[in-house]
Amino acid sequence: MPDAPMTYQIGASVKRREDLRFLTGKGNYTDDINRPGQLYAYLLRSPMAHAEIVSIDTTAAKAMAGVRAVFTGADMAADGVGGLPCGWQIHSKDGSPMVEPPHPALAVGRVRHVGDTVAVVIADTLAQAKDAAEALEVEYKALSAVATTTEATVDGAPLVWEDAKNNICYDWHIGDKAAVDAAFASAAQVATIDLVNNRLIPNAMEPRAALGDFNPATGEHTLITTSQNPHVIRLLMGAFVLKIPEHKLRVLAPDVGGGFGSKIYHYAEEAICTWAAAKLKRPVKWTAERTESFMTDAHGRDHVTHAELAMDAEGRFLALRVSTLANMGAYLSTFAPAVPTYLYATLLAGVYKTPAIYAEVKAVFTNTTPVDAYRGAGRPEATFLLERLVDEAARVSGIDRAEIRRRNFIPADAYPYQTPVALQYDSGDYAGCLDAALKAADYDGFAARKAASEAAGKLRGIGLSTYLEACGIAPSAVVGSLGARAGLFEVGKIRVHPTGSVTVFTGTHSHGQGHETTFAQVVADALGVGIDSVEIVHGDTANVPFGMGTYGSRSLAVGGSAIVKACDKIIAKARKIAAHLLEAAESDIEFKDGLFKVAGTDRQKSLPEISLAAYVPHNYPIDELEPGLEETAFYDPKNFTYPGGTHICEVEVDPETGVTKVVKFTAVDDVGRVINPMIVEGQIHGGVAQGIGQALLEQCVYDDSGQLLTGSMMDYCMPRADDLPSFHVENHTTLCTHNPLGVKGCGEVGAIGSPPAVMNAVVDALKGYGVTHMDMPATPEKVWRAIQAGTRS
């Protein structure tokens, strides 16, 4: 097992270096940037969920004050602009490829969801652009729309795309159906569940924005954008949409105010601004208003699932059968097809040694905003299903909820553990996490707390979730064989400057995660320099070598590994230089705490002395070594990483109103080696807040005609501080065995582990009323109705 050096940086709660600028208004976000001569783009968006665009008359709008251009889909098509590409291809059971409809940046002929792009107006000011947009005359012919997941596949439902029969994009499966059927045939008992994983709207604090520019003198295009992965945007937009070669296209993602997945994807506005800037030879800026964020940022989740778990008489899991409908929305967003397949069904073993698993997933089109990865991406859906089903199994079998989990855990000595659904886990200690969480949550004291709540007229419930997830995506060859159209390595470049300070270039992107601190800790440790001598650079394709960006909790596990590899190369070269300077054999040079020492002597050279020699190579092994001290490493992970843990939630329900309050929340997570405990704790807090939001508060609602009813903060309920208790967070660490730092990932675990813990607690609180399941969110009225129905029966 690799063991990173445990010195003073790794493991320290270093304060986030980026926070000074964020907290004092000194951040540099896309909308903060203005370029001389800049114009403003405003997008006319479809008010209808599904309609034919009969005609667009731009005459009046074009004649208005300050208007520089009005473009429609026809203009982009005439310029040969391509559609927004999908980055992952799924094949159906029968081997046929998924239905992959076109996705023009501006709609051509038809609009397919409320908020779909119809035309762009570009003017000297935003107000002028808006005025002109009101003067655009668009004639629509309304078509009937399909807005919900379950209605999409019903015979006779309106078709979003003619060639997607019953609106099915793909009908995919994984696992051994025959083995599962056989296990069910001989099962002593079966637990069954039907559930919905509610559709969510991400709502990063910073709305999306894009600023396109073009320099006619150099032919260089620039896009400044709110992206989690600028190189991916450059690749997708350059190669597929605008056909601009990489050396003429620079994409910058400066400070970005949160992403949660929604800023991974290549969006129409990025292509529109870049294209229009070149056409008009003026910078073009677009910034989303919050309403546009609601309508056009890719949404999350939206699954409808039926699942069954076969058990023997002692409650041992024999087989799991799952059937899921997943909503893709109207178009395929960049990574959408992968989410309900390889990021979902491969997780269905969870922490359990269930020997046989079979899952089928139908992805459907609807007249709604595209759905894609959102904090957790597929793993929260898998975890919610599994952990609700395990609670149901406990109920059916009469076995305690902690005990049935323990009975089925993959034991700590079973690694590497091959699941029946493709993944091979490298490490973990699920029973250890459970024990620590039960203790921290005072599980044994619950009965007394419940009695106290009851004395005050309240119901109390407790819920567990023993989850696992796969992150650190991902081995390129593996994902390639599963349909990914990209590699998932990461890059790190270390530049040691002549006087010994260090600049680190990473292909990952920090938009809240604190990489500027964590990565600096890693480098400070590896090179034995002070953290203040280390600067982290990200978010600029002109400065950073090609990297894949930040999502899937991959930044440290993959990006950090690349950085460690690059540090190793720096040390190897520095050792050679030190050997020369110290007139010793390379094999006699020891490196520790930034010093290269001749073993057994006090002769030594520091890293700054060596870097100076490397850049002023007067006394230097110039025949064998190049001058300079700069190294790049690309790291392709060997496997996914597998964080896991136990979340325990306690709720109190007011039976008169149905209001549910989370009164206690305990998280014990195994995220691998912890570099910065404070940042890890912050990531868990944020994730758990989002998970509680999903469980109790958040719900995207469309009406039957496809109008978005939760289009603002007035109706879409984000979690706030007073919705949450203080969290108890602990780490229970096992190391990842296949990356140099032993890290797993902490960005998503909170949002993955927590929703089922909350809902299991809600169901537990309501079990006296005969409640055995409730879909999220557990809104006051839903809970109140369940209590009413229970009392009557």
Next chain:
Amino acid sequence: MYAFTYQKPKTVAEAAAALAADGDAKVVSGGQTLIPTLKQRLAAPSALVDLGSIEGLAGITVAGDTVTIGAMTKHAAVAHSAEVQGAIPALAALAEGIGDPQVRNRGTIGGSIANHDPAADYPAGCLGLGATIVTSKRELSADDFFTGMFSTALEDDELVTAVRFPKPKRAAYAKFPNPASRYAIVGVFVADTASGIRVAVTGAGGGVFRATELEAALTAKGFAAGSLDGVTVSSDGLNSDIHASAEYRAHLITVMAKRAVAAAG
């Protein structure tokens, strides 16, 4: 936002004259409701008449059994006023429960009641306490002032200048907030006043209204939560939306009324 002219009159008369002269002019007080509406291009007034420079429109005075609050008084000022807390603590608590600190430090009582959002809090306080609305032209009882969803008895060129609250024997406000907007899904203001027991409900219907069934029960059986046991409110005509059905709102009215009565002591 569409273009508009901006005026800052020094007196109520000037402001009223500006409104009379231009039927498309609108008053702006705290701007917490109006400015977002303008930003979303949902309203296009020709002129904004800003009441911010008119002297004497903001302020709280307590004389005898009457609390008078000027139209331009901010929610935060009412919430933190020792005089209001002393005379009508329920009103101070109501103000403290409006929106968030930013909203409470900009929004005004005049703007809130003139707007008569069917989920706003102040209308329940006014109706529940049997307040008198003082305008640039006349005095109106709260019962006559609130006429329906987003509508009041105000004429186009008429301004709210103050609200006079009679001090009740006891009163309380219980709010069931919309988890998203934090406006009231149901808010019930109960008051035991010199002229009888009053129960005003906001959030549940097309505008603030008095729950006469609850008033009758409290009057008949006494001002105690137990007097409302088994008393139900009809869901006919109540709001139904993605947050709460009419049936649930009807149920909450009784629950909140009981809690308010209990809190009033």
